[in-house]
Amino acid sequence: MTKKKLNIREHTIFDGLFTKYFLKSLFTLWFKLAGWKVCEHPPEGAGVAIAAPHTSNWDFIYALGAAVIQDVKIYFSIKDSLCKVPILGTFLMWLGAMPIDRSPNGQGQVEQIKAFIDSQKGNRVFFLFTPEGTRGAVKKWKTGFYHVAQGCELPIFLAKVDYLSKETGVFHTFKLTGDKDEDIQAIQASYRSIHGKHINDQYPPYVGQLPSISEAEAAVIKALYSLKGVATKMEITAKAKLTKLSSNMLTLLIDKGLLEKNPVSGSTDESTYQLTFAGKGYFLHLTPQFNG
Numbered sequence: 176m177t178k179k180k181l182n183i184r185e186h187t188i189f190d191g192l193f194t195k196y197f198l199k200s201l202f203t204l205w206f207k208l209a210g211w212k213v214c215e216h217p218p219e220g221a222g223v224a225i226a227a228p229h230t231s232n233w234d235f236i237y238a239l240g241a242a243v244i245q246d247v248k249i250y251f252s253i254k255d256s257l258c259k260v261p262i263l264g265t266f267l268m269w270l271g272a273m274p275i276d277r278s279p280n281g282q283g284q285v286e287q288i289k290a291f292i293d294s295q296k297g298n299r300v301f302f303l304f305t306p307e308g309t310r311g312a313v314k315k316w317k318t319g320f321y322h323v324a325q326g327c328e329l330p331i332f333l334a335k336v337d338y339l340s341k342e343t344g345v346f347h348t349f350k351l352t353g354d355k356d357e358d359i360q361a362i363q364a365s366y367r368s369i370h371g372k373h374i375n376d377q378y379p380p381y382v383g384q385l386p387s388i389s390e391a392e393a394a395v396i397k398a399l400y401s402l403k404g405v406a407t408k409m410e411i412t413a414k415a416k417l418t419k420l421s422s423n424m425l426t427l428l429i430d431k432g433l434l435e436k437n438p439v440s441g442s443t444d445e446s447t448y449q450l451t452f453a454g455k456g457y458f459l460h461l462t463p464q465f466n467g
Contacts, residue, residue, distance in 0.1 A: 183250065183273050183291050184268045184269065184271075187248065187250075187268075187269055187270065187271045188269055188270050188271065189242070189243070189247075189248040189249070189271065190248070194243055195246075198243050199243050199244060199246075202239075202240040202243050202244050203244055205240070206240060206244070209341070210341050211237065211240075211341045211342070211343065212341065212342050212343075213240075213241045213244050213245060213342070213343060213344045214241070214334075214335075214342060214343070214344030214345055214346050215463075216463040216464075217245040217247060217344065217345055218330070218332055218345055218348045218463070218464065219299060220298070220299060221292055221298060221299070221300045221301070221302075221329060222301055222302075222324070222329045222330045222331065222332045222348070223292070223301075223302050223304065223320050223323050223324040223327070223329050223330075223331050223332070224249065224301035224302065224303045224304070224331070224332040224333075224334050224345065225303070225304045225305070225306050225320050225331060225332070225333060225334065225362075226238050226303055226304070226305055226334040226335065226336065227305065227306055227307065227334075227335065227366050227369070227371075227377075228307065228336075228366060228369060228371035228374075228376075228377030228378065228381075229305040229306075229307050229309075229310060229371070229377075230310055230371040230372045230373040230374075230376045230377050231310060231371070231372035231373060232310065233336075233372055234305075234336045234371075234372065235251075237336045237343045238303070238334060238336060238343060239270075240343070241334075241343045241344040242301070245344065246299065247299055247300075247301055248271070248298070248299060248300045248301070249271050249300070249301045249302070249303045250271045250272075250273050250291075250300070250301070250302045250303065251271055251272060251273065251302075251303040251304075251305075252272075252273050252274075252275040252288075252302075252303075252304060253267065253272050253273070253274065253275065254274070254275065255274035255275060257272075257274070258272060258274035259274075273288070273302075288302065288323055289323060289326050289327050292323070292327045292329060301332055301334075301345075302323070303334070304317075304319065304320035304323075306318070306320060307377075307378055310376070311376060312375070312376040312377075312378065313378050314378065315378070316359065316363065316378070318355070318359060321351070321355060321358065321359065324351060325351055325353075325355075330348045330349060330350050330351075331348075331349040331351065331362070332345045332347075332348055332349075333345060333346055333347045333348075333349055333362060333365060333366075333459060334346070335366070335369045336369075336371070336372075337369045337370050337371075338370050338371065338372050339370035339384070340370070345463075346365075346459070346460060346463070347365065347459040347460065347462070347463060347464070348463060348464040349361075349362060349459065360452050360455075361452060361455040361456060361459070362456075362459070363379045363452075363456070364379075364452040364453050364455055364456025364457075364459075365455075365456035365457070365459035365460060366379060366456070367379050367380065367381065367382045367453070367456060368381075368382065368383065368384055368385045368456070368460070369381070370384075385457060385460060386431045386432075386433070388428070388431070388433075388457075391415075391417060391424065392424060392427070392428055393461055394415040394416070394417060395411055395415055395417075395420070395424065395425070395428060395434075396428075396433060396450070396454060396457060396458050396461060397415070397458065397461060397462065398411050398414035398415035399411060399414075399434070399448065399449065399450050399454070400450060400455065400458045401414060402414055404449050404450045404455065405437070405447055405448070405449040406447060406448065406449075407445045407446070407447050407448075408420055408422075408425065408445070408446070408448065409445070411448065425448060428454075432451060432453045432454075433450065433451060433453055433454035433457055434448050434449065434450060434451065434454055435448070435449055435451050436448055437449060
């Protein structure tokens, strides 16, 4: 039997006056009363968005609220079986659901996702993934979002629902380097400090809030990232535009787990420093978008 072609609903809840006026006002009031805030500087254009950690059905409500408040149109993938349920399926599609057939015979549907996102490049449209794939505890991420972003040449918008800071929305626009393993580890590192609804179920494991750093230390982190993560003290000082970079500052960043020092090699008489994955993850929280 021929598989029914995947259809994506063009007009969803995000397109009508109901959302632009009523829902936007409702979510704005609710967030204010509940003490929640939305990340500043939402990205423009189309992109592949991931939201993590995903441990509760409430995650979707908060993510939806952030999207409505910031005039973002989102689509999200769910099991196609849910979209086949009468009334419920129609309602989910109206919300922006895109049915995904995860069976072995469902291969090729990612191509349709790519085609749809390509057609939306001029619009502010996010295709939302939850890399855990479920609310329950997992040991690894599904990386389909990375392949879609890579195939469509789109950035990945890193979104969060942090129940400790009560903040939701996109906190960074990640541009792929082409090294999948490095990229995934850096992205995952940025989520270790985000407190999900049920932290015992989230992956990667929660390690606590980000350590406090000074503006000068933040400049070092940004400089190292722009230098591909490895540089000498002199190179870091120049890139960070600091008049002086003390060894003590570098030691403090090492103690905080953000940097590591490489031993002097035979080809150089100066040590180099590099960002740990935690340091790369920290960088993603320091700036909404990295421009090199």
